[in-house]
Amino acid sequence: MIVFAAIFLILQVGLDLAQGVPLSPGVFLSRLITTVIATGLYGALTLWLKKRRQRKD
Numbered sequence: 001m002i003v004f005a006a007i008f009l010i011l012q013v014g015l016d017l018a019q020g021v022p023l024s025p026g027v028f029l030s031r032l033i034t035t036v037i038a039t040g041l042y043g044a045l046t047l048w049l050k051k052r053r054q055r056k057d
Helices: 002-018 025-056
Strands: none
Touching: 002 025
16 A cells, blocks of 8 residues: 555656646645545555455355
8 A cells, every 4th residue: 555655656746747847845745635545545445345355255
């Protein structure tokens, strides 16, 4: 989960820098919040799929 969050944050910041967006604290905080939300959704989906597979067995 931490690896997913780290890669997601690095990609978001990298894309911002590639587009010429200055990396201010506000931009970084926005990307950090988006990363937390995406990681939560990824974790919830992973947990749901894991439980669904266990019920099929």
